[in-house]
Amino acid sequence: MAREDRKRRQPDGDEAADEGERRGRRDKRPKEEKPAPPLPSEIRNKEKRSEVYAKLKREKKAQKRRLGRERGQAAQRAAELGEEVPEKQVPRTIENTREPDETVCRPDDQELFAGNDADEFNAVLKQVVTPKVLITTCRFNSGRGPAFIKELMQVIPNAQYVNRGTYDLKKIVEYANNREFTSVMVVHTNRREPDALLIINLPEGPTAHFKLSKLVLRKDIKNHGNPTSHKPELVLNNFTTRLGHRVGRMIQSLFPQDPNFRGRRVVTFHNQRDYIFFRHHRYIFEEKEKKIVSKDKKSKGETKTEKQINCRLQECGPRFTLKLLTLQHGTFDTKSGEYEWVHKPDLDTSRRRFFL
Amino acid sequence: MPRITSVESPGCPPLRAITTDILGLIKVVEARARPAGVAKVVETWGEPDASRAILVASLADRAVDPVLAVARKNGVVELLNPLNGDALAVVKSSRTDQTVGAVENDPLVALHLFRKHAPDLTTLGTFLACTEKGKASVRSVAKENTVSDSDVGPSSTWEVCNKGTLQFSSVDVGENYAMFGGNGMEVNLWDITSCSKMWSAKSPRANNVGIFTKPWFTAGTFLCKDDHRKIVACTNNHQVRLYDTASQRRPVVSVDFRESPIKAVVGDPDGHTVYIGTGTGDLASFDMRTGKLLGCYVGKCSGSIRSIVRHPDLPLIASCGLDSYLRIWDTNTRQPLSAVYLKQHLTTVVIDSHFSAEESEETKSKQPDSSMVAExxxxxxxxxxxxxxxxxxxxxxxxxxxxxxxxxxxxxxxxxxxxxxxxxxxxxxxxxxxxxxxxxxxxxxxxxxxxxxxxxxxxxxxxxxxxxxxxxxxxxxxxxxxxxxxxxxxxxxxxxxxxxxxxxxx
Structure with a gap:
């Protein structure tokens, strides 16, 4: 252990010198070896241990900063000399070291487009049918559920709330089918907290079951805005695989396909590591006059104004995270349903494997 | 903590499987001997068109003149050459329903191409087709006027049931008997030659609370090769049942398997093992003599299994379904051998068992040589x-x-x-x-x-x-x-x- 520790510390400048000296001495008399400083974990006194550990950490941090600075200086120097600037290092994250997946959609895949033209969302997405969404709840709805639904109704245009009562979900699906709804959303609450979201595409499915977490309502967001009734723009990020594509299209079919850009409302579904993050914003482009004080001594006190366009974002809420649990073929049917995708524990072979 | 399974795939032996999907494409997957154990798509036949989605397919698996029959969503049965994909004949599923609405309301759900009727001078093949409403028909396809829908030889139509919807049919190896089952109807056994009902099942007794379950059969097969009397039928409420038609009308063995409906079942040539696939992508094998679960096939299968097929000679099965993978499994070790991503929801898979290195050359040259055939x-x-x-x-x-x-x-x-x-x-x-x-x-x-x-x-x-x-x-x-x-x-x-x-x- 001790030897390893020494090796780790070698690149440090002063340490290296010290090390060289020590090694020289060792060459002469290898038996008389100076004991290396113990690892912080080997120190039994807690105060001492934390002290040593803090020191070690400080050193590490300083070294990191120094290396970064050196890299930056080297790049600057290279740019000045007209040499090739060394490539910027990209940190390795779980997303960019994702396991290769053969189900990822490629833009040149003709079968994909043919499949898209044939799927259940095509009528809505080609603007043949305007989307009409029915929102309902589980049997007993209280706590933050009603408030969440109120906000959801403002997010999704052409949405209607229907009291659940004691109806079966299959009955509600039938009802919605008769009234030409295109989707049904069910907000499930457990212990007065919304915890699941079910989206059923009508008339033929599929049905997606999401886990809902990290719900923040509008009133809990600082400096929140209030949305207008314009049709929002939709941003769908990172739905790459075939399954992701399908889920993305399903979400897309909840919203009208002709956004009202004057409303400056954006609804974002951002997928990252199979979690879908929902955000709702208003944006504004502001023309701002910026004063520039010229530094010349002659024209001292003279100020120029320059017009600059600023973009500002204001969150409107709600804010929540979805995770896909199952995607069922056909409308809601737990007894005889066929699943297109079910999350099973034996699917999780690696933390770098994602399905959406 | 997720359970981590790393399965070393030993690769699959030379194999040729044909899959059909909901876009009406037919894809041929081959594993060759030379790049050992790698199965991949070698050919795709047809244009993507959702209205011509393939519902079921059946292969007359012969060494000489094999024929593949596919039933499409628009009510057309096509006969193809499974070696090169040439269309041999196109037949309307039933002559009486000429309107388009009839086809949409009553799609074909099962198709079986007879193996023993080898194509001769006049006929290409004979198939049994049945629709969702229970109209079964046996028809022969003539060779000459392939486009028109005329029949040659034996042709018969009968009603399997008058209520409920038919979901599957299966024909025994001798091809004299057929079984039918579905939602709201019990399993029936029919004699094809005389078109008469031989046997029908009786629903099991009420349980201890006195509740009957409505019959809903989703898959079935004949258990033994030489015995048409033993039938395995699987229900929507996840039961695998063995019927012995010679002894009684109630099931002899009935086993529950997990929580989701069983969507596919196929028997093993050994006469007692069956392989079942469920709506959540679980694949398992049962010994029907005792009703014991032999084991599950574990391997990242996440979508409903629509079709399973057993290779007649090699100990392997192929399964496909809504997760758009064709998976090949070893039945002895229950390990996955290969998985091929086929991009669409698959409906049926069939295995061409007479495939080997020589025959692959044959398909390349696309001219069946007489000496080769003899060999x-x-x-x-x-x-x-x-x-x-x-x-x-x-x-x-x-x-x-x-x-x-x-x-x-x-x-x-x-x-x-x-x-x-x-x-x-x-x-x-x-x-x-x-x-x-x-x-x-x-x-x-x-x-x-x-x-x-x-x-x-x-x-x-x-x-x-x-x-x-x-x-x-x-x-x-x-x-x-x-x-x-x-x-x-x-x-x-x-x-x-x-x-x-x-x-x-x-």
């Missing part, structure tokens, strides 16, 4: 003879690396010992089963006696079979236990296999 026939004969002897052992050893062989052998010896113990247990279980049967039919003493007799007869028959097999296999008395590879016979089979290879080369 194939000869090869088949040889195979048949040998298969009886070494079928299972042969394929088993193929998977095993030569290096691992010794270790394997040692392990197997151990297994053998264990198995002997198991065998004893099994006989006990069988006895139990007998008593169970008796319980079922407690009502009248006569049936009891009959059943007992039957049972005895069956056991005797099994014993006979067993002794036969034992004579062939030189093995000791462990026939009842599910067979595994035995080291000695395995090695011997290797020798014979080499010989056969040499012959092929010659």
């Amino acid at each position: 194939a026939a000869v090869r088949r004969e040889k195979k048949k003879k040998k298969n009886v002897l070494v079928e299972e052992a042969e394929e088993g050893t193929q998977m095993v690396d030569p290096d691992d062989c010794d270790a394997e052998a040692v392990r197997k010896d151990k297994k053998k010992k264990k198995k002997k113990k198991k065998k004893k247990k099994k006989t006990v279980i069988e006895d139990d089963e007998e008593t169970q049967m008796v319980d079922l039919d407690e009502d009248d003493a006569e049936t009891v006696r009959k059943a007992k007799k039957k049972k005895k007869n069956r056991r005797v028959a099994e014993d006979e079979e067993g002794t036969q097999m034992a004579g062939l296999n030189d093995s000791d008395a462990e026939i009842y236990a599910p067979k595994r590879i035995k080291s000695e016979s395995g090695e011997r089979s290797k020798g014979t296999k080499k010989k056969s290879k040499k012959q092929q080369v010659a």
Whole structure:
């Protein structure tokens, strides 16, 4: 252990010198070896241990900063000399070291487009049918559920709330089918907290079951805005695989396909590591006059104004995270349903494997 | 903490499978011997068109003149050459329904192309098709006027049921009997030649609360190759049932499997194993003599299984379904051998069992050579003879690396010992089963006696079979236990296999 520790510390400048000296001495008399400083974990006194550990950490941090600075200086120097600037290092994250997946959609895949033209969302997405969404709840709805639904109704245009009562979900699906709804959303609450979201595409499915977490309502967001009734723009990020594509299209079919850009409302579904993050914003482009004080001594006190366009974002809420649990073929049917995708524990072979 | 499984795929033997999907495409997947164990798509036939989605397909698997029949969503049955994808004939599913609405309301749900009616001068093939509302028809397709829908030879139509929706049909190996089942209808057994109903099931007794479950059969198959009397039917409320049509109308064995409806079932040529696939992508095998779960096939399968097919010679099955993967599994080790991503929701898979290196060349040249065909026939004969002897052992050893062989052998010896113990247990279980049967039919003493007799007869028959097999296999008395590879016979089979290879080369 001790030897390893020494090796780790070698690149440090002063340490290296010290090390060289020590090694020289060792060459002469290898038996008389100076004991290396113990690892912080080997120190039994807690105060001492934390002290040593803090020191070690400080050193590490300083070294990191120094290396970064050196890299930056080297790049600057290279740019000045007209040499090739060394490539910027990209940190390795779980997303960019994702396991290769053969189900990822490629833009040149003709079968994909043919499949898209044939799927259940095509009528809505080609603007043949305007989307009409029915929102309902589980049997007993209280706590933050009603408030969440109120906000959801403002997010999704052409949405209607229907009291659940004691109806079966299959009955509600039938009802919605008769009234030409295109989707049904069910907000499930457990212990007065919304915890699941079910989206059923009508008339033929599929049905997606999401886990809902990290719900923040509008009133809990600082400096929140209030949305207008314009049709929002939709941003769908990172739905790459075939399954992701399908889920993305399903979400897309909840919203009208002709956004009202004057409303400056954006609804974002951002997928990252199979979690879908929902955000709702208003944006504004502001023309701002910026004063520039010229530094010349002659024209001292003279100020120029320059017009600059600023973009500002204001969150409107709600804010929540979805995770896909199952995607069922056909409308809601737990007894005889066929699943297109079910999350099973034996699917999780690696933390770098994602399905959406 | 997620359970981490890393499955080393040993690769699959030379194989040719044909899949059909909801865009109306037919894809051919082949695994060749040379880049060993890699299955991939070699050909795609047809244009993507959702209105021509393929609902079911059936292959007349012959060495000479194989024919593939596909039933499309627009009510058309197409006959194709499975070697090169040429369309041989296009037939409207039924002549009486000319309107478009009829086809949409009553789509075909099952199709079976008869293997024994080999194409001759006048007919291309005969198929049994049935629609969702229970109209079954047997039709022959004429060779001359392929475009018009005219019939030649035997043609008959009958109503299987007048209520409920049909969900599956299955034809036995002798192709004289067909079974039908569906939502709201019990399993029926029909004689195809006379178009008469032979037998129908009776729903099980009410449970202890007095509640009947509505019959809803989702899949079924004949259990034995030479016996049309044993039927395996799977229900929507996740039950696998074995019916013995000769003895009673209620199920002999009924087993529950997990929580989701069973969507596909296929029997094994050994006559007692069935493979089932469910709506959540679980694949398992059952021994129907005892109703015991032999094991599950684990391997990242996440979508409903629509179709399973067993290779007639090699010990492997292929499954496909809504997760758009074609998966090939080894039935001995229950390990996945290969998975091919096919991009669409798949509906059916069929295996062309007469595929080998030579035949792949044949498909390339696309002209069936008479000498080649004759050779194939000869090869088949040889195979048949040998298969009886070494079928299972042969394929088993193929998977095993030569290096691992010794270790394997040692392990197997151990297994053998264990198995002997198991065998004893099994006989006990069988006895139990007998008593169970008796319980079922407690009502009248006569049936009891009959059943007992039957049972005895069956056991005797099994014993006979067993002794036969034992004579062939030189093995000791462990026939009842599910067979595994035995080291000695395995090695011997290797020798014979080499010989056969040499012959092929010659």
